[in-house]
Amino acid sequence: MQLIDGKLKAAEILEQVKAGVEGQVKADGARPGLTVVLVGEDPASQVYVRNKEKRAEEAGFNGQLIRLPSTTSESDLLAVIDKLNTDKSVHGILVQLPLPEQINEQAVIGAIAPEKDVDGFHEVNGGRLLNGDSRAMVPCTPLGCLHLIETVIPDLKGMHAVIIGRSNIVGKPLSMLLLQKSCTVTITHSKTRDLPNVCAGADILIAAVGVPELVKADWVKPGAVVIDVGINRVARDGKQVLVGDVDFDAVRDIASAITPVPGGVGPMTIACLLSNTLAASR
Numbered sequence: 058m059q060l061i062d063g064k065l066k067a068a069e070i071l072e073q074v075k076a077g078v079e080g081q082v083k084a085d086g087a088r089p090g091l092t093v094v095l096v097g098e099d100p101a102s103q104v105y106v107r108n109k110e111k112r113a114e115e116a117g118f119n120g121q122l123i124r125l126p127s128t129t130s131e132s133d134l135l136a137v138i139d140k141l142n143t144d145k146s147v148h149g150i151l152v153q154l155p156l157p158e159q160i161n162e163q164a165v166i167g168a169i170a171p172e173k174d175v176d177g178f179h180e181v182n183g184g185r186l187l188n189g190d191s192r193a194m195v196p197c198t199p200l201g202c203l204h205l206i207e208t209v210i211p212d213l214k215g216m217h218a219v220i221i222g223r224s225n226i227v228g229k230p231l232s233m234l235l236l237q238k239s240c241t242v243t244i245t246h247s248k249t250r251d252l253p254n255v256c257a258g259a260d261i262l263i264a265a266v267g268v269p270e271l272v273k274a275d276w277v278k279p280g281a282v283v284i285d286v287g288i289n290r291v292a293r294d295g296k297q298v299l300v301g302d303v304d305f306d307a308v309r310d311i312a313s314a315i316t317p318v319p320g321g322v323g324p325m326t327i328a329c330l331l332s333n334t335l336a337a338s339r
């Protein structure tokens with residue numbers, strides 16, 4: 058079994074992005090800028106946002122974090138986004154999800170200028186991805202998954218990819234990326250009948266449901282490539298640990314290659330975010 062090292066691949070991408078950022082600064086004197094908007098104090102969000110800031114700084118971006126109280130109204134948040142949309146020093150805008158319940162997420166995402174939507178969540182970018190339009194800003198986690206898959210399978214033509222999870226941020230966009238690479242794509246979800254058996258037909262199995270260690274050994278075809286998008290905090294022996302959606306210890310000897318959690322898809326998400334931001338600044 059080959060361990061797919063997301064940390065290493067992410068570091069490679071970040072080196073390239075860093076060089077691109079410096080090139081961009083020399084070319085037009087302006088440093089690419091990423092603004093992250095964090096509403097409320099969700100502890101997991103705080104960790105992610107801090108990681109993003111760190112990586113952005115290392116890669117030479119102008120990073121800005123806007124913290125707003127959890128009581129912020131939708132119209133106040135929309136006003137902040139309006140300002141960022143017209144600010145020429147801001148090339149990428151990321152509004153950390155989830156948002157507090159008084160705020161409509163789709164309305165907020167739809168208010169971001171599509172060319173600054175480095176998450177790729179705006180409906181214009183979703184539509185472009187669906188159409189295979191190269192102007193699409195592609196969501197970071199699916200893009201990171203694709204890069205990791207391509208490190209072990211350079212030519213994806215005709216491969217059967219099975220995705221567990223149909224979310225707007227992972228399952229659906231990833232299905233479009235893999236279809237574009239001429240995979241045969243199956244999207245499964247909570248109502249799928251005989252899920253283990255469907256998964257066992259996969260050459261490439263991607264788990265993105267948020268159920269700790271759902272995927273067991275007999276769900277995996279021998280030699281399959283397994284990508285674990287899950288990040289679940291669970292208690293084990295009185296300690297908090299991170300586990301994925303795949304039962305790693307059971308599956309590792311059946312798969313030909315597998316991503317770990319942590320150190321797999323997570324670091325790739327951040328690397329792709331910064332690569333999207335560099336592209337936005339161009």
Ligand SMILES: Nc1nc(=O)c2c([nH]1)NC[C@@H]1CN(c3ccc(C(=O)N[C@@H](CCC(=O)O)C(=O)O)cc3)C=[N+]21
Nearest residue numbers: 105151152153154155176319320321322323324326327
């Ligand atoms: N608008 C928006 N865009 C996002 O991209 C977005 C978001 N909202 N909300 C939350 C999720 C989650 N997310 C992660 C990114 C990196 C790691 C990551 O680097 N994880 C490390 C471990 C981190 C740890 O130790 O907790 C790893 O897997 O190795 C995890 C999770 C981005 N998200």
